[in-house]
Amino acid sequence: MVEKFKKILNSVEAERGSVAIFALLKMDEFIDKWTVVISASWATDDNRAEVFELVRKKIIETLKPVEVAEIARIAIFPIDEHLIEELLQFKTDSVIENKQINGNTVHSAYIIKSEENKD
Secondary structure: OHHHHHHHHHHHHHHHOOOOEEEEEEOOOOOOOEEEEEEOOOOOHHHHHHHHHHHHHHHHHHOOHHHHOOEEEEEEOOOOOHHHHHHOOOOOOEEEEEEEEOOEEEEEEEEEEEOOOOO
């Protein structure tokens, strides 16, 4: 499924511009489903619904219905959100297992793209 999300990312970036973070996270102990996390300079509070719809549409177009059923939510965050700042510490294509991030346990994660901090 990660390869399909790479295609989704490429399509989103071709249409809207560069994404700072694009990741799949499982953080819920009770629901074994993925959260799609995206942050980009062009994704703002003013167009959050539009960005959500763009990502949702691309997910539905790319994934099989059984794969779509594994997605719990799409989360769009500003670049200065603490969770995003912590995720940006991981490199593109990182796999995370059972790690504390932003005060939450991330059971499993795939960092599909990360514009790692270059400080």
